[in-house]
Amino acid sequence: MWIQLHTYRRFPFWTLPLAVGIVVMFLPYLGASRGMLRLIISIALLSMLVVGLNIAFGFAGELALGQVAIYSAGAYCTGYFAVEGLGLPVTFMVAVLAAIALGIITGVPGLRLASWSLGMVTFFMVLLVPDIVQLLSPFTGGSAGLAGIPPPSLFGHDFDTESLYILVIAVTIVVIALLRNYIVSRHGTALKVIKQSPDLARSLGYSVPRMKLTAYVISAFPAGAAGCLFAYDHSVVTPESFSFSLTVAILAASIIGGSSSIYGAVFGATVMVIGPLRAGVFQEFALVFFGLLLVVGGLFLTNGAANLLDKAFRRIFVKNDLMPDVREALQNPKTLPQLTGCRLRVSGLNKNFNGNQALKNVHFVAEPGQIIALIGPNGSGKTTLLNAISGFVRPDSGEIRVGDSPLTRLSAHHIARRGVARTFQTPLIPRGLTVAEVVASARYRSEATSVISGMLTLPDTRGAIRRDRDTAISLLSVMGVVELADVLADDLPLGTRRIVEVARALASSPSLLLLDEPASGLDEVEVHVLADVVRRLRDAGATIVIVEHNFEMITSVADRIDVLHLGHVIASGSANQVRNNPAVIESYLGRAARQRAENDRGSDRSWNPR
Amino acid sequence: MTTLWAGLVVGAIYALVAVGYNIVYIASGVFNFAQAQFVMVGAFTASVAATTIGLPLWAAIIGAAIVGGIIGALEEILAIRWLRGRGAHNELVTTLGVATLLSGLALAIWGSLPRPLGYFENARVLDLLGGRVVVTDLLTIVAVITVTIIVGQVSNRTMLGLASLATSEDREAGALRGINAGAMTVGAFVIAGGLVAALGPLIASKTYVIYNVGDLLAVKAFVALAVGGIGSYRGALLGGLGVGVVEIFAARYLGTAWQNIAIFVLLLLILMFIPKGLFARRVARAI
Structure with missing residues (x-):
């Protein structure tokens, strides 16, 4: 005997314990002993x-x-x-x-x-x-x-x-x-x-x-x-x-x-x-x-x-079929809503970790409808910069603005509430939640409901839960993984988890999206899918900053590449400009490599850092 | 001054357990709820050694250290190791379980009345710096200070201590540098268990040999740790002594019913206003 998933989801299971409770309550009249x-x-x-x-x-x-x-x-x-x-x-x-x-x-x-x-x-x-x-x-x-x-x-x-x-x-x-x-x-x-x-x-x-x-x-x-x-x-x-x-x-x-x-x-x-x-x-x-x-x-x-x-x-008992709204979304795939990105402006940012100058006077701008890639060797300050923007690291000096609001001294959750969403190097997907729940968890603050309303299941809570689900389903549909909406998210392969993270980051309608090494650990096909998603987000109007090592992916998506080295932005421009920048070559491969590259260029051969 | 001496003795006991908490915490990131029970383990071992077997004191202390070390190892192997990597806070539950189990066993075997210790029965009382103090109490203070200094030096100056610190910061990175993180953790439980149990007989001359001696000791040693800053040996020592002095002065001037409450209030205030403690050395961590 199988039960449909949606019957299982919709069935008011709470009536069973309640019924048991009421029977227990009237036991004195059913002849129970003292x-x-x-x-x-x-x-x-x-x-x-x-x-x-x-x-x-x-x-x-x-x-x-x-x-x-x-x-x-x-x-x-x-x-x-x-x-x-x-x-x-x-x-x-x-x-x-x-x-x-x-x-x-x-x-x-x-x-x-x-x-x-x-x-x-x-x-x-x-x-x-x-x-x-x-x-x-x-x-x-x-x-x-x-x-x-x-x-x-x-x-x-x-x-x-x-x-x-x-x-x-x-x-x-x-x-x-x-x-x-x-x-x-x-x-x-x-x-x-x-x-x-x-x-x-x-x-x-x-x-x-x-x-x-x-x-x-x-x-x-x-x-x-x-x-x-x-x-x-x-x-x-x-x-x-x-x-x-x-x-x-x-x-x-x-x-x-x-x-x-x-x-x-x-x-x-x-x-x-x-x-x-x-x-x-x-x-x-x-x-x-x-x-x-x-x-x-x-x-x-x-x-x-x-x-x-x-x-x-x-x-x-429960058959793993699709919920009706998922089936609906599969038949009529949703399109990405218009996103309203805001301008990110970082100026004069400094951060010192116990004598290690992780960020040195960093200037940096990202516009809506643009993908800015941050690259640089390990320890060059990319992730520190990302953490500073999202509030996980407090900069020593300098200023960060998204749109008109300054974020510099705010803590992470306040920054998130001002529209900065991010993903993580290792996807953070809590155990025991379905994909749809993971995505909807980003809406907990953007459409807040009170604890009392939750306890009494008041109309605003019910409405918010319905909209949580709708948003999750439509974003997952945009990402092309809507059929996974009701499976446990932490069981999924890495590439899918990264996509789920991006969907989650979008669920709060952010004005700035920070992606921390989204392609690491993915195979070629997965990188392709991800790059496609990121491009579509840009076309919908998002402001995107992406920290990445995968040069191929970056060249395929980025509108501008900024190269960090020892906490400095040492180069900025298109993939080609950056690739041939002597400072960049030196920072990645050392002086000897630069000389070799120059010799090579003398003999009219192009050089590729990867 | 007599009150101050009394406070320092009690404080030394808290400091010792706090040092035990630190050893385990630094090596494994686990907060060992059962640490204070090792005082009881040492006390009962000594009591049995004296009254049943008739061993001399030095043998009883060695015996207590061995028993404490073995129980520490068993605790790590049976109740901690399997939880690693599961993420949940279950070691809180299992170490509390070990604590309950140890005091439950003592209760089941020896009953709820205090047992005679069998050592230090006619300890002399000294007049020292304008106050009166029992010789064994003075010995407790000196022993705890010595142990703390040694542990602190080992932890900060030797490869063993640095390796332990490295594993606590990043277990995988430590393992990649060739540190045997598993052995490190068991070792920490053994050393912490052995040290605390070894001083159990000395402490029991003050606290009685009774099954539930560890309960209040566990929380008060935690207060010592909170005052001093988690992970700091100097903090554990000074925090412990401070807590002891506050407690005894509260008992003397407010009444004995207030002594525990005073410590509780101290704990709330410290957590409220200096949550990192006075000698914290852990740095903030980002993603």
């Missing part, structure tokens, strides 16, 4: 903690170990205010706000250093829970605990055991649904880009620290909500409930279910609650067991159960 309900409450609370970790770790790539501390903050806030007689809406709000506040306090400093500093900061936060509970013992009850928490009340209705259970499950369903929407909206793809290549993310105009902080704060909010429900469910809050081993258990559950999945969190939580967390017998071996689980899971379960399931399902 013990059963207690078990499910534990699973639901742990699921929320795990799903939060998955957002931070699985998607944003930041190991946030502080779920337990945030959980405790939610629980203590709720407990305190409930004892003071406040109702559920207030306590819930306070718990969530406390979670967000803790997220910001630890996230802002924690995200400033390498990837494990947030892990350490948040781990420390968990170890501080007993100290803080002790310090605030007038509010928390110290080590004796905060007892006598009344059942929640909402608009005059007091919850009993059954309705409290329903409340817990309902909140869990809503939280998971919101996070699921956040991930399947464009933010999930953007997080995958950030996690795998911050450089690529910046070149696409993403503000990496801000997005990581947002993801981390979002990951804190389920823990706060779970803490609130925990306080009501247990009616007493003691510091022992928020131990280090719970931290490890959350991480283990995340890895079992798959850190980069949403529903996997529920699966992992279920396994942990039914298995190790319930079996009191091996309490003293719990740490050993969790430790082994982390080592083995970290080594082998990179994708977890959820992703394995999804992959297996796709392989067995």
Whole structure:
């Protein structure tokens, strides 16, 4: 039995977990036992903690170990205010706000250093829970605990055991649904880009620290909500409930279910609650067991159960045919829209790396509708120049302008937002994304939608997702690779990946396109295809700067060639002019070669540097 | 002055673990969450050596170093090596797993109560520079400073240290220059594990021999590293001593409930305002 790809894509799979959730929610009326309900409450609370970790770790790539501390903050806030007689809406709000506040306090400093500093900061936060509970013992009850928490009340209705259970499950369903929407909206793809290549993310105009902080704060909010429900469910809050081993258990559950999945969190939580967390017998071996689980899971379960399931399902049931819009694009190939390139003007640019003068007073202009090639021996400053224009290297002095806006001191993502798009020497194609998603990832900033809109799938998010797809399909059609739109991009051969990178660079409608050695590693046919694409971009009005070693390709596309040597532009002109320039010959091959070339020219033979 | 001495001892312990973090990080780019557990490994090894076998102190220290080195090697071979080249941050998970496993094993074997160490039981107290300090504590400070200086010199002056630095900058380039990057990495785990475990017995005279001694030590040594700048041995030493002094003074003047919180606040402030630390030497990298 095969399912068509577009049926698979369009099928509302979310209805299945939702249906399961609703059935679980009404279990009290289906005759489930008290013990059963207690078990499910534990699973639901742990699921929320795990799903939060998955957002931070699985998607944003930041190991946030502080779920337990945030959980405790939610629980203590709720407990305190409930004892003071406040109702559920207030306590819930306070718990969530406390979670967000803790997220910001630890996230802002924690995200400033390498990837494990947030892990350490948040781990420390968990170890501080007993100290803080002790310090605030007038509010928390110290080590004796905060007892006598009344059942929640909402608009005059007091919850009993059954309705409290329903409340817990309902909140869990809503939280998971919101996070699921956040991930399947464009933010999930953007997080995958950030996690795998911050450089690529910046070149696409993403503000990496801000997005990581947002993801981390979002990951804190389920823990706060779970803490609130925990306080009501247990009616007493003691510091022992928020131990280090719970931290490890959350991480283990995340890895079992798959850190980069949403529903996997529920699966992992279920396994942990039914298995190790319930079996009191091996309490003293719990740490050993969790430790082994982390080592083995970290080594082998990179994708977890959820992703394995999804992959297996796709392989067995889904037919790899083309989506309708792809078929449409194959029948009526799209043409390149008019591009509005801007003038690039680089003047007096200098850059010194610890005494190595990589750029020396570089002047350089590129006009719309022109292809400018930068060549030069290795170490001549070509890539440094490209990096300086796109903001990855900050020049010491000089000026860079695109159109009317100066870019000189801006950081990479601001430069990208002003219309500078680039490709990379080694194509940066994140794993786990389809070709269409890779191309569309460049539109995340140029048509930005908010996180809230993503969580609620508001019309603007839906519209943006539709336009992402349309843009990707039409650009891929222009590039002649539209039939690959729905395959995983990182599996493709190098030449195709370079084409995909060019399509991605175009998706944000840039005013300047920088290509960093696009032909390296390609065979002759692929170079041909690429050269053709680049020429068509120029004819559509783009401003293109291309760094390249392949002289043949350059002569076939470039309107002007600038030669860099030791950070200087030593020659500029057509392929022929450059080829016969004595300074160029000397820089490539040394003085002896120049003399030989001159002798050769004396005997009326032309010389070719390659 | 007595408080200052107490701070320096605690700080020396953090500095030692921070040096361990650095050795591994410089050679392999991995942050070894489990590094602090090697203090516990050394302490338990010594405790067993003293109470069960009855070995003299020097033998116990050598034993601790050997056990630490072996566990370090096992950690690298079993939990780190297979992850290389996969890109994800999974070594964070596996090293945390190793840390949990080690303290879990200690808990399962020896229980949750502190064990007697068996050495340094009647250490003398000295009056030094206007403060009182136990001889073993003074020994800890001196030992850590010596170890840090030696490691720092080896790292900066010898081929071994430079090779290790080269592999951390660019693993492939290092390999092409004939550096055995794999051996380099195991070596770093072994040396870091052995060094930290060797001083475990000395440290345990201060901290008790208990299964969870590594947990807070891990984060506080990280604070030392953040203060001093990741990758810098001088930074690890001064950062560690500084953190220890801040902690003990906070405990003395604000109350013991504040000592960990003070360090946490210090960490947040450092990350916020001097994220590179005081002695950072890593340069910015472009594409």
